Amino acid sequence: MAEDRSKSLLELLINVSREVATALDLRTVLQRLLFAAMQYVGGERSSIVVLDDSGKPVDATIVYGKRFHEHTTQQLRETVERGLAGWVVQYRKPALVPDTSKDKRWLRREDDAISKSGAKSAICVPLMARDRLVGVLTLVHPVPNTFNEQHLELMRAIADQASVAVLNARLYAESQRTARVMTALAEGAAAINTSLEMPDVLRRVLNQTMQALQVETVALALIDNISGDLVFQAAAGNNTGNIPGRRISSGRGLAGQVVKTGRGLVIPAVRQEPNYSEADNLGEIDMRSVVIAPILFQGKVIGVLMAINPVSGSFDTDALLVMTGLGNLAGTTIQNARFLNRLQKAHLRYRELFEDSVDPIVITDWDGKILEANRQAVELSGYSNDALHKMEIGQMHEIKILKTGLNFETLKHSGECSYESVLFQQNEGTRPIEVHAHRVEFEETDSVQWILRDITERKELDALRDDMIAMIYHDLRSPLGNIVSSLELMDGMLPADETLRSMLNIARNSTGRIQRLVNSLLDINRLESGQQIVDQNAIDPLVLIREALRDVEPAAAGRHQILENKATGVLPLIWVDVDMTHRVFINLLENAIKYTPSGGVIEIGAQTLSGTSVKFWVRDNGPGISASDRERIFDKFTRLRGRGSPSGLGVGLAFCKLAVQGHGGKIWVESETEKGTTFWLTLPVAQKKVVTGQLKRQTGRLVMKEERR
Secondary structure (H helix, E strand, O other), rough: OHHHHHHHHHHHHHHHHHHHOOOOOOHHHHHHHHHHOOOOHHOOEEEEEOOOOOOOEEEEEEEOEEEOOOOOOOHHHHHHHHHHHHHHHOOOOOOOEOOHHHHOOOOOOHHHOOOOOOOEEEEEEEEEEEEEEEEEEEEOOOOOEEEEEEHHHHHHHHHHHHHHHHHHHHHHHHHHHHHEEEEEEEHHHHHOOOOHHHHHHHHHHHHHHHHOEEEEEEEEEEEOOOOOOOEEEEEEEEOOOOOOOOOOOOOOOHHHHHHHHHOOOOEOHHHHHHOOHHOOOOOOOOOOEEEEEEEEEOOEEEEEEEEEOOOOOOOOHHHHHHHHHHHHHHHHHHHHHHHHHHHHHHHHHHHHHHHHOOOOOOOOOOEEEEEOOOOHHHHHHHOHHHHHHOOOOHEOOOOHHHHHHHHHHHHHHHOEEEEEEEEEOOOOOOOEEEEEEEEEEEEEEEEEEEEEEEEEHHHHHHHHHHHHHHHHHHHHHHHHHHHHHHHHHHHOOOOHHHHHHHHHHHHHHHHOOOHHHHHHHHHHHHHHOOOOOOOOOEEEEHHHHHHHHHHHHHHHOOOOOOEOOOOOOOOOOEEOOHHHHHHHHHHHHHHHHHHHOOOOOEEEEEEEEEEEEEEEEEEEEEOOOOOHHHHHOOOOOOOOOOOOOOOOOOOOHHHHHHHHHHOOOOOOEEEEOOOEEEEEEEEOOOEEEEEEEOEEEEEEEEEEOOOEE
């Protein structure tokens, strides 16, 4: 008896082995295994669930009688997580249930109620291959107590014999699936990346998606960066005419869920999906099944890709994996297409600005060869565009090597430089120009942009201004000298009348101001032309400060301002042009008086600096100077706005700067808006000089007699 049983069992194992070992297709192996179990053990229905290495169900086959039964992903999940199969997975032990109505491990669904199907008998065994759980095999008989220990032993034998075959078939299916996915993605990448023109990119993404998943309709939507809504950009397939341009509000519908989570969805039955809403409705499309995958770029969701209604009726298990891969490919390509589009627009805009610029612009390489020139450059130079392309920038204008450096080394290091030069025209004429050179990228090449601004009118105005200044000086100097001499004579002839003396002092102060202005204009011309200061003498800076304060005291008193002298200590003699330095202090003090409100305080002071210089300052509590204006406050003929509106030519501070620098000193300004302004300057200390005379006035000048040891 035992021998016959062993023989029968051996024949069973051989037959089962033959059935499952001759196939590699997972579905075929599962079907043969189920039929073998039902044939040799018995039962009305059977099922097998295949698990991956993490214990998650990847496939299943269910047989009712001789017909295969469809299942859903949710059913698979419930089978493995709950019920008899779940118990077997958890404990990795076989289970024999004589009566399912009396065993809590049995999971009843609506169609399996006692009133409908009644009690049953069931066997469930794990499929173990090389100590790995690869699946669960279940056999059900409609009559309770049909299965016994012998049936359980047969099921365990079948499971042991078939487990390796199931594992091999699963691995083979996974490799085939991976190969299919990789092939689809490789073909998709090759097709999608063929072009970076946005319409072509979108069309190729849709075509590859439709071809890979064999669906009726595909659509692609991108996130609007402003509103956050999904806006459909393109669609292909059935009834897609009204899809482009449709919007899905941020976070709404299934597509909004994909954007929010960054994970794709497979919806086998859309109408039964609880999260389905009207936001997912795409017009005339009858959406039955859908796969939605995120379009990602650098880990960020920029849109979604939708595949709707598979031709076969249901999506393959690879559908989401393929869609996710296509979404990643699409994201990179779409973003690259966007970048290209922006680059093309920027390039077009640069071209338009380049051609429409009011200034001549020339592009060269770092050897100076002209690569491009705009219309203004052609018109100003007189050369044709073709002729300019054969020239070097040095043939077009005089390059200032001190600014650009030899072989443009300084320009390469700083990235830009500016200077005044001369443009050489084709007719052998010249034009004064202001050159601004910048390092730029042109046609993906490191290049130099030269802006050659025509300053002919400015130079002519400068010449007219210089002529006017010279005329003013020469025409005023002689009669002004006569007025000063006459006032000096009147000083000795007038009777001791206080009113007359007051009027005479007003006249003398006014002529003194005119003399200082005329002399400052002349000094500006001399210093700008590079002439050295030669009439230098040693003088006590305290004397200079006292004389300057005395000269401006009437103006300060008229505005009820307080003049404070902070230079009360012992200071070394300074080596300066006495009259020029006196005018520097007068200009700074008068400037402070102009901008300080009535009743304000103006301070002048000095201190020794490093034994070689004396540092002076003039401080007011006026409205201050803005940071932008501080850069140009020492420019000639500059009048600043926002500090009141006092009159003047705007040459006082320009003269101060040239005079101080002409002595080898420095001058600068510090200011805070609404807190006042301080002008600082340094002047050199006299070396081996001894003062033997006294400060006196002669025709508006301060003179210090001195002798050398």
